[in-house]
Amino acid sequence: MGSLNIENVKKSFGPVDVLKGIDLAVSDGEFVVFVGPSGCGKSTLLRVIAGLEDASSGRVIIDGSEVTSTPPAKRGIAMVFQTYALYPHLTVRNNMALGLKQAGTPAAEIDKRITAASTMLSLEPYLERRPAELSGGQRQRVAIGRAVVREPKLFLFDEPLSNLDAALRVNTRLEIAQLHRRLKATMIYVTHDQVEAMTLADKIVVLNAGRIEQVGAPMELYNSPANLFVAGFIGSPKMNFIDGARLGESVKTIGVRPEHLSVDAKKGTWKGTVIHAEHLGADTNIYLDCEKAGLLTVRVFGVYDAEPGATLYATPDPGRTYRFGEDGQAVK
Amino acid sequence: MSRATNSFSRSAAAHAILIAYTIIALFPVFIIVINSFKSRNAIFRTPMAPPTAETFDLVGYRTVLAQGDFLQYFQNSFIVTVASLFFVLLFGAMAAFALSEYRFRGNKLMGLYLALGIMIPIRLGTVAILQLMVASGLVNTLAALILVYTAQGLPLAIFILAEFMSTVSDDLKNAGRIDGLSEYTIFFRLVLPLVRPAMATVAVFTMIPIWNDLWFPLILAPSEATKTITLGAQMFIGQYVTNWNAVLAALSLAILPVLILYLIFSRQLIRGITSGAVK
Numbered sequence: 281m282g283s284l285n286i287e288n289v290k291k292s293f294g295p296v297d298v299l300k301g302i303d304l305a306v307s308d309g310e311f312v313v314f315v316g317p318s319g320c321g322k323s324t325l326l327r328v329i330a331g332l333e334d335a336s337s338g339r340v341i342i343d344g345s346e347v348t349s350t351p352p353a354k355r356g357i358a359m360v361f362q363t364y365a366l367y368p369h370l371t372v373r374n375n376m377a378l379g380l381k382q383a384g385t386p387a388a389e390i391d392k393r394i395t396a397a398s399t400m401l402s403l404e405p406y407l408e409r410r411p412a413e414l415s416g417g418q419r420q421r422v423a424i425g426r427a428v429v430r431e432p433k434l435f436l437f438d439e440p441l442s443n444l445d446a447a448l449r450v451n452t453r454l455e456i457a458q459l460h461r462r463l464k465a466t467m468i469y470v471t472h473d474q475v476e477a478m479t480l481a482d483k484i485v486v487l488n489a490g491r492i493e494q495v496g497a498p499m500e501l502y503n504s505p506a507n508l509f510v511a512g513f514i515g516s517p518k519m520n521f522i523d524g525a526r527l528g529e530s531v532k533t534i535g536v537r538p539e540h541l542s543v544d545a546k547k548g549t550w551k552g553t554v555i556h557a558e559h560l561g562a563d564t565n566i567y568l569d570c571e572k573a574g575l576l577t578v579r580v581f582g583v584y585d586a587e588p589g590a591t592l593y594a595t596p597d598p599g600r601t602y603r604f605g606e607d608g609q610a611v612k
Numbered sequence: 613m614s615r616a617t618n619s620f621s622r623s624a625a626a627h628a629i630l631i632a633y634t635i636i637a638l639f640p641v642f643i644i645v646i647n648s649f650k651s652r653n654a655i656f657r658t659p660m661a662p663p664t665a666e667t668f669d670l671v672g673y674r675t676v677l678a679q680g681d682f683l684q685y686f687q688n689s690f691i692v693t694v695a696s697l698f699f700v701l702l703f704g705a706m707a708a709f710a711l712s713e714y715r716f717r718g719n720k721l722m723g724l725y726l727a728l729g730i731m732i733p734i735r736l737g738t739v740a741i742l743q744l745m746v747a748s749g750l751v752n753t754l755a756a757l758i759l760v761y762t763a764q765g766l767p768l769a770i771f772i773l774a775e776f777m778s779t780v781s782d783d784l785k786n787a788g789r790i791d792g793l794s795e796y797t798i799f800f801r802l803v804l805p806l807v808r809p810a811m812a813t814v815a816v817f818t819m820i821p822i823w824n825d826l827w828f829p830l831i832l833a834p835s836e837a838t839k840t841i842t843l844g845a846q847m848f849i850g851q852y853v854t855n856w857n858a859v860l861a862a863l864s865l866a867i868l869p870v871l872i873l874y875l876i877f878s879r880q881l882i883r884g885i886t887s888g889a890v891k
Contacts, residue, residue: 330790332790353790354792361783361786361787362783365786367787367802378793379791379792382793426787438783
């Protein structure tokens with residue numbers, strides 16, 4: 281009931297090309313996350329899908345019918361915004377009801393849907409309150425509730441967790457994941473936070489400078505990034521990139537993830553000096569300045585005592601290095 | 613030891629300055645009001661003294677209410693002010709919404725063009741306006757005044773409101789669009805309530821010059837039926853003899869309606885002025 285197809289969508293604001301030809305297919309019930317750095321066009325793409333921006337060219341197809349020139353309210357979508365965007369003068373109940381009233385839904389049906397949604401999101405005690413009387417987390421739940429009652433073909437989330445504090449972010453992330461499992465609806469979610477992307481997505485779309493860099497399941501992107509950009513963007517701390525020539529390799533760049541390096545005080549592949557160590561409890565990030573490989577980040581699980589200035593050897597796990605060619609694409 | 617805030621001498625000095633300013637600002641009004649309750653002799657003999665049992669005289673108010681159709685003048689002023697205010701706020705807000713919300717070719721130029729009126733006084737165009745009103749048969753109608761005042765008030769209204777409208781969250785307007793609200797509903801139901809303090813600011817700045825204006829009523833609508841209160845008060849000022857009792861009484865009465873309107877808007881006004889400054 282909620283597939284989405286995007287065919288060669290381009291969007292320009294004056295001379296600036298924000299989207300440079302996007303093709304994407306999302307099947308029914310999928311949770312797709314658009315991720316990318318600021319200004320990569322992910323929010324613009326979402327707004328083109330929502331109909332809040334017109335595409336300069338290309339087609340948007342929701343559930344088999346073309347909606348490229350359909351107004352947002354008629355596209356069968358619901359959107360959750362970063363700033364919640366609740367109507368300040370309406371109670372929680374009326375915030376949820378407004379869209380349905382506009383669409384001419386019978387009052388009994390509206391009541392039924394609001395009851396169901398507010399139970400699901402534990403909003404019953406707040407139904408008669410105004411948004412100003414709610415906390416940030418509650419407001420975002422109301423915004424999600426407002427989307428749920430519309431029973432849309434497509435849920436659109438525009439960085440919904442960015443305005444919440446860290447603890448609440450984890451809780452709300454969990455709620456969104458549960459919501460997806462329960463409703464089995466198609467969801468498109470925009471974020472710049474790769475943890476959100478990895479934890480929520482069935483499929484991640486990595487965008488950069490108005491183009492799709494790679495589409496795939498979270499583990500697929502982690503295990504076999506298509507190019508330097510995806511390799512550097514997915515994973516934290518960031519993948520180490522080493523100049524191939526310095527290692528005497530044939531390819532331009534060699535990539536090693538920090539967690540795929542092990543350290544030893546006596547022997548190893550690359551000798552280096554500890555510059556700094558970050559102790560996080562569960563793991564330790566060590567920054568090593570290596571003679572051959574340059575600056576490397578090493579992630580060691582558990583506690584590891586490494587004083588700045590000490591000499592350590594880093595060794596990559598066999599078979600867990602990535603090779604990238606002159607054009608930045610992965611070389612198999 | 614002196615503290616950074618809340619020091620007595622500092623707040624006393626601040627209060628002294630503010631009180632002094634208040635006295636200076638209110639003094640002319642005070643003189644007008646006390647003298648309007650005095651007899652003619654007392655006005656000239658002791659202009660600064662408040663009315664006493666001997667000098668108290670309501671002759672000015674009696675003259676005003678008996679002579680000339682003051683109720684009519686009040687009504688004219690009120691109609692002109694309220695109608696102009698309504699149109700300035702409505703059209704000003706709509707134009708400001710369009711300028712701040714929609715991207716279209718010439719948006720910036722249009723904004724500049726609409727704001728030009730702030731710098732060019734409308735009175736420079738008096739002759740052309742008069743010709744226009746004569747040609748369209750609007751001389752000696754309240755409509756002429758309302759049209760002119762609407763034009764006079766719009767530039768500042770658009771300038772101020774456009775700034776405020778651009779601070780209204782885009783997400784909120786987009787949420788409305790997704791919920792199927794029309795652009796008009798978004799404007800009236802979502803955006804206008806949020807810029808209410810700015811609307812009140814604009815209302816006060818627009819209202820006072822209109823109420824006090826003598827120029828356009830004198831030129832465009834001097835007939836008995838369309839006289840405004842400021843124009844009406846002029847009839848007691850003669851070339852040789854001025855009936856000061858009546859003039860002062862008329863002016864005192866003229867303060868009241870505008871004071872009431874101001875009180876209605878003022879709570880919002882303070883928020884409007886400060887919200888731009890401390891945000």
